Structures are given as C-alpha cells and as structure tokens.
Amino acid sequence: DLPAAGFYLDDGCLLGDVDALATWYEAFGEAAAEVGLQVAPAKCELVADHAALGEPPPALANALRVPLRDWELLGVPCGDDESVRAHIARVLATLARKQRAIATLPDRHLALCLLRYCGDHGCIMHLLRACGPVEDWSAADRQLRSAVELALTTPLPEAAWLQALAPENGGGLGFSSAVELHAIAHLAADADARVLAGHLVHPLHSRLVLGDAAEGEMLDCRSAAACATLESANLFSEDLLTEVASSRRPGVAPAACRHRQKGWSLELRALRRDRAFAAASSPADQARLRSLCSQGASWLYGSFYAGGEGWLSSATFLVALRLRLGLPVLPAPRTCAACGTAEVCIHGHHALSCMHGRMRTSAHDALRDLLARLAREALFSPSLEEYVFRGMGTKKRMDLV
Numbered sequence: 001d002l003p004a005a006g007f008y009l010d011d012g013c014l015l016g017d018v019d020a021l022a023t024w025y026e027a028f029g030e031a032a033a034e035v036g037l038q039v040a041p042a043k044c045e046l047v048a049d050h051a052a053l054g055e056p057p058p059a060l061a062n063a064l065r066v067p068l069r070d071w072e073l074l075g076v077p078c079g080d081d082e083s084v085r086a087h088i089a090r091v092l093a094t095l096a097r098k099q100r101a102i103a104t105l106p107d108r109h110l111a112l113c114l115l116r117y118c119g120d121h122g123c124i125m126h127l128l129r130a131c132g133p134v135e136d137w138s139a140a141d142r143q144l145r146s147a148v149e150l151a152l153t154t155p156l157p158e159a160a161w162l163q164a165l166a167p168e169n170g171g172g173l174g175f176s177s178a179v180e181l182h183a184i185a186h187l188a189a190d191a192d193a194r195v196l197a198g199h200l201v202h203p204l205h206s207r208l209v210l211g212d213a214a215e216g217e218m219l220d221c222r223s224a225a226a227c228a229t230l231e232s233a234n235l236f237s238e239d240l241l242t243e244v245a246s247s248r249r250p251g252v253a254p255a256a257c258r259h260r261q262k263g264w265s266l267e268l269r270a271l272r273r274d275r276a277f278a279a280a281s282s283p284a285d286q287a288r289l290r291s292l293c294s295q296g297a298s299w300l301y302g303s304f305y306a307g308g309e310g311w312l313s314s315a316t317f318l319v320a321l322r323l324r325l326g327l328p329v330l331p332a333p334r335t336c337a338a339c340g341t342a343e344v345c346i347h348g349h350h351a352l353s354c355m356h357g358r359m360r361t362s363a364h365d366a367l368r369d370l371l372a373r374l375a376r377e378a379l380f381s382p383s384l385e386e387y388v389f390r391g392m393g394t395k396k397r398m399d400l401v
Contacts, residue, residue, distance in 0.1 A: 006200045022057035047071045076130040084134045088127060092140055095123055099147035108314040111151045113301055119147060121178045128178060132186025133225040137178035152321055159279040160325045168300060170273030171292030180268060186226040188261035191247040191254045240267055285326055368399050
C-alpha cells in the first residue's frame with residue numbers, strides 16, 4: 001500500500017518508498033496495456049532528494065528527475081519557501097505584463113471590465129490558496145493598483161483606492177487585495193484538503209494532513225501562520241475566527257462545504273464597503289457613496305455593452321468613473337459657461353444640475369434616445385415625444401411610449 005495516491009483523468013500523483021513506487025508502476029503499466037493504454041515514461045516525474053536516493057530502480061530509470069526542493073504540481077509550487085517565492089515572482093511578472101496590455105486598450109470600459117475579470121487576483125487564486133503566507137503579496141496589490149491607474153489615466157489617492165476595493169454594489173469597482181485575501185484563501189484550501197484526506201491518504205499517514213490528535217497540534221506551519229495573520233488583523237468577527245478554528249481541530253476532518261471560501265469572503269466584502277464609507281470625510285463624499293449603493297449602481301459590469309456608436313465613449317466613461325470615485329474632472333475651478341454666474345468646482349457637480357443652456361435638453365434627449373434604442377433591440381416599438389391628450393389643448397408630451 002502507498003501512503004497516498006490520487007488520480008484525475010490521466011493525471012496521477014503517488015507518494016511512497018521508491019521501491020514500492022517502482023512495483024506499483026510496473027503493475028499499473030501491465031494493467032494499462034490490457035485495455036489498450038500505454039504509459040509514457042518520459043512524461044513521468046520522479047520527485048526526490050536524488051543525492052540521497054542515488055540511482056532509481058530500472059522501472060523508473062526513464063522518468064524525469066525533479067529535485068524535492070523545487071517542483072510543481074498542476075501549476076502550484078511544492079518545494080521549499082525559496083523556490084515558492086521565485087515561482088510567485090515569475091507568475092506576478094507575467095501577470096503584470098498582461099495587466100499593462102489590458103490597461104492600455106483604447107476602449108476604457110472594455111479595459112476596466114477585462115482588468116476586473118481577467119487581470120484581478122482571481123488569476124492567481126490557486127497560488128493564494130496553496131502558498132498563503134509564504135509571500136507577503138504586497139507586490140501583487142501594487143501592480144494591480146498601477147494597472148487600474150493606467151486604465152483610468154489618473155493616480156488614485158488612498159481613499160479612492162479603498163473605494164475601488166469595495167464591491168460594485170457598495171460603490172466600488174469590485175477589485176480585491178491579495179494581502180487581505182491570502183489568509184482566508186489558504187485556510188479555506190487547507191480545510192478542503194483535510195476533507196479529502198480520508199479519500200487520498202492512507203489512514204496510517206493521515207496525521208500528516210489532519211494533525212496529531214494525541215499531541216493536539218497541527219503539523220502544517222503555513223496554515224498556522226495564516227491563522228495567526230487572520231487573528232492579528234483584528235478585522236474579522238469572533239464567529240468567523242471560531243469557524244476557522246473549528247476546521248483545524250487536530251486529527252479531525254472538518255465538515256464538507258462546497259463554498260467555504262466564498263462564505264468566509266462575504267465578511268471581507270462587507271469590511272471593504274464599511275472601510276470605504278469610513279474614509280469618506282465630507283458629507284458630499286458620504287452622500288456620493290450612499291447613492292452608489294442604490295439599485296442600478298452596479299452598471300459598470302452588469303449593463304448592456306455593445307461598444308462603438310451608441311455607447312459611452314472612452315472620454316465620457318472616464319468622467320463617469322471619476323465622478324464615481326470622487327476624483328477631479330476639471331484641472332481648476334471655472335465659471336459656468338451656461339449660466340455665467342455659478343462657479344464650477346473641480347469635481348464638476350454644478351454641471352450636473354445647471355438649468356441653463358443646451359446641456360439640460362441635450363442630456364435629456366441623449367437618455368431618451370438610448371432607452372429607445374435599447375427598446376428597439378428588445379423588439380419593442382417605442383414612440384418618442386407623444387402628446388398626452390391630442391386635441392385637448394395641452395402641450396404636455398410623454399418622452400417615450
């Protein structure tokens with residue numbers, strides 16, 4: 001019997017003494033040949049301390065020899081801390097190039113959407129779950145912030161970046177922080193792995209994963225460090241910390257949970273929303289954030305997007321994002337060109353409410369025409385500017401019918 005064995009389709013991972021592995025490998029090759037399959041020795045990897053192992057058995061002589069201190073399994077580094085950090089640095093460098101390429105797309109709305117779904121930390125979630133506290137992850141947060149600033153063509157003050165980390169329905173842009181997320185992700189992965197231990201690991205060796213019940217201790221130092229990070233943050237509720245602790249009882253596998261990390265992350269989403277409100281110092285900023293929590297404020301990623309004519313231009317979209325994040329839209333205050341009396345601040349708030357000039361009518365007509373176009377594409381037959389009662393002496397008209 002091998003201490004551990006797991007297969008997914010045609011990929012397998014085995015753990016054990018080299019002689020036992022060689023015996024199993026020969027038996028597996030014979031069984032595969034009986035059903036018309038053939039093992040490819042050149043694609044097999046023998047992970048070991050080869051200096052201490054010496055020459056492997058003949059059955060494993062053609063396997064690729066991988067050092068124990070620096071090896072990977074399905075894209076996850078499994079060696080010592082130094083090799084893990086080197087692997088993470090390479091992945092982050094590749095991700096940074098991808099983020100810069102996305103952020104420089106001419107269509108700024110498309111650039112933001114792709115950054116949110118293809119350039120955020122979801123791309124490295126497997127590393128956050130597997131490696132956890134090995135890396136401090138601040139470099140990942142810095143390069144994501146730089147990419148968002150490049151897409152928005154403006155630097156983000158700390159308050160604006162905290163708002164960008166808030167969920168979309170909380171006034172933010174829905175981005176995440178690897179520094180905040182890695183501990184939860186790693187502990188959720190640790191709990192999920194402990195659930196699977198009974199299916200993959202021989203009972204005699206399960207203490208390597210489940211911990212030693214007799215000694216009352218866990219043997220995984222990375223999970224212990226992640227748990228300490230979670231507790232020292234002083235951000236999470238006692239209920240969450242208790243639930244995390246209950247999943248790490250030595251010698252006991254936690255209950256199976258399909259969406260463990262998602263459930264634990266809900267508290268982090270609420271924390272980011274509350275933090276954005278706490279950073280709003282003025283009544284105007286607080287009112288802006290409250291309005292962004294109303295229905296329809298998540299239009300950034302959930303609205304109909306056709307691109308090109310009939311949609312927001314990149315310049316208009318950037319102004320909308322600046323208004324959302326409380327950033328200046330003008331380089332300096334100026335007098336309103338429509339009414340000629342009011343001073344327009346750098347945030348442009350007066351232009352949203354000025355009742356003079358053509359701006360009021362043009363904004364009304366643009367919104368009316370957009371709704372009419374969407375109605376036609378939905379196979380309705382809208383009519384514009386219909387009189388309420390024809391021949392009744394009133395000039396009142398309905399914008400869209």
